[in-house]
Amino acid sequence: MPRTGITREQVFTVADRLADQGIAPTVASVRSDLGKGSFTTINQHLGEWKALKWKTEGLTASLPPAVESKARESLAVLWQFAAREAEQAIERIREAALRDVSELQEALEDAQRQCAALGTERLELHKHLGKAHETIAALTTEIARLSESLGASAARLEDVEARLETILRDHSHPRSA
Numbered sequence: 001m002p003r004t005g006i007t008r009e010q011v012f013t014v015a016d017r018l019a020d021q022g023i024a025p026t027v028a029s030v031r032s033d034l035g036k037g038s039f040t041t042i043n044q045h046l047g048e049w050k051a052l053k054w055k056t057e058g059l060t061a062s063l064p065p066a067v068e069s070k071a072r073e074s075l076a077v078l079w080q081f082a083a084r085e086a087e088q089a090i091e092r093i094r095e096a097a098l099r100d101v102s103e104l105q106e107a108l109e110d111a112q113r114q115c116a117a118l119g120t121e122r123l124e125l126h127k128h129l130g131k132a133h134e135t136i137a138a139l140t141t142e143i144a145r146l147s148e149s150l151g152a153s154a155a156r157l158e159d160v161e162a163r164l165e166t167i168l169r170d171h172s173h174p175r176s177a
Contacts, residue, residue: 006037011045015053025049 014033015025023029027042034042 005041006034006045008045008048010034011037011042012049015046015049019053 011030011034014030018025018029018033025046027039027046030042030046031037031039
């Protein structure tokens, strides 16, 4: 004997009855009430029922004016609070950013002063280096001149020593007449 499935109307009827009793219609509650049916079929029909129910209730449901007015007032207060909180947060962020910018500006100015001082020091060292090179060149020239002079003096000294030796030899040997 073939199995008979559940129908759309059966699911809708059970879902309406459950909703009227204040019970949320679910696949499990509808199947329990029907005593049969596949979860897939019940889920499809129940999805249709919910879509129609929402569409129908969505068109007819409206808030009472007093509730709507209070809700608007509450939203306005909430909006003002959120806006005030956001403004305060923005102001804290702005103040922190200004402090950071000020600190960075001071650091930049300090770095620029140090660069200027180092530039001046570099120029002074360059001048000293130039003078040192001049002094070294002058001393090298003087050393060369003194070495040449020493060489000439050494040659004259050798010549004087040789003549002195000759004179001493000549004086130490008597002359024969």
